[in-house]
Amino acid sequence: ETGVTQSPTHLIKTRGQQVTLRCSSQSGHNTVSWYQQALGQGPQFIFQYYREEENGRGNFPPRFSGLQFPNYSSELNVNALELDDSALYLCASSLGRGRDTQYFGPGTRLTVL
Amino acid sequence: QQQVKQSPQSLIVQKGGIPIINCAYENTAFDYFPWYQQFPGKGPALLIAIRPDVSEKKEGRFTISFNKSAKQFSLHIMDSQPGDSATYFCAASGDSNYQLIWGAGTKLIIKP
Numbered sequence: 550e551t552g553v554t555q556s557p558t559h560l561i562k563t564r565g566q567q568v569t570l571r572c573s574s575q576s577g578h579n580t581v582s583w584y585q586q587a588l589g590q591g592p593q594f595i596f597q598y599y600r601e602e603e604n605g606r607g608n609f610p611p612r613f614s615g616l617q618f619p620n621y622s623s624e625l626n627v628n629a630l631e632l633d634d635s636a637l638y639l640c641a642s643s644l645g646r647g648r649d650t651q652y653f654g655p656g657t658r659l660t661v662l
Numbered sequence: 663q664q665q666v667k668q669s670p671q672s673l674i675v676q677k678g679g680i681p682i683i684n685c686a687y688e689n690t691a692f693d694y695f696p697w698y699q700q701f702p703g704k705g706p707a708l709l710i711a712i713r714p715d716v717s718e719k720k721e722g723r724f725t726i727s728f729n730k731s732a733k734q735f736s737l738h739i740m741d742s743q744p745g746d747s748a749t750y751f752c753a754a755s756g757d758s759n760y761q762l763i764w765g766a767g768t769k770l771i772i773k774p
Contacts, residue, residue, distance in 0.1 A: 553705070589766070589767070590766055590767070591666075591668075591751050591753070591764030591765050591766050591767050592706065592751075592762075592764050593764070594761040594762060594763075597761070605761055607761060639705050639706070641705070650708050651708070651762075652707075652708075653704075653705025653706050653707065654705050655703060655704055655705050656705055
């Protein structure tokens, strides 16, 4: 059984650019949640995807968007990057939507200059 | 009302001691309270979780105490070891809005 993987590990972008982060779910999991974790803070929920449909969204602007693919892997896209978008982006997969135990990947560290 | 307040921000304990991390919430609709452990360079991992129908839950050396009337819950680590050094997060969610609301984290150091 493979765990949750994320790519890339680190990324540096400049303000105004666009970025795509990728996540591969744990085998058998059909739900993916994305979180933003600023330095020294707890994770903030961005959105959740269940069987390719958005299943809930946190308090993030529309320039944060996502996709889930038929194999349940997922992408997080952020347009018009701002300096405050610098953070660790975490992907978590679970067997079902809602509050089933979420298994987290190691994250992608995004730095916006 | 959506916040979860966690304290202390950091904690240093001697090996074998019992670190205690506290969390408080305001939203009475919350009914699921997990604790996560995060090591540097890793994503958070679920440690233990409790629902408000019980006042205490133990899993190995980890214990959650829950006080529904005070809207507080805490994590105790028995016989703490240097390998327990990590950042610990409490979180909460409610059935109608299942997204997890996280505390700000406690950086725990266990000294040998």
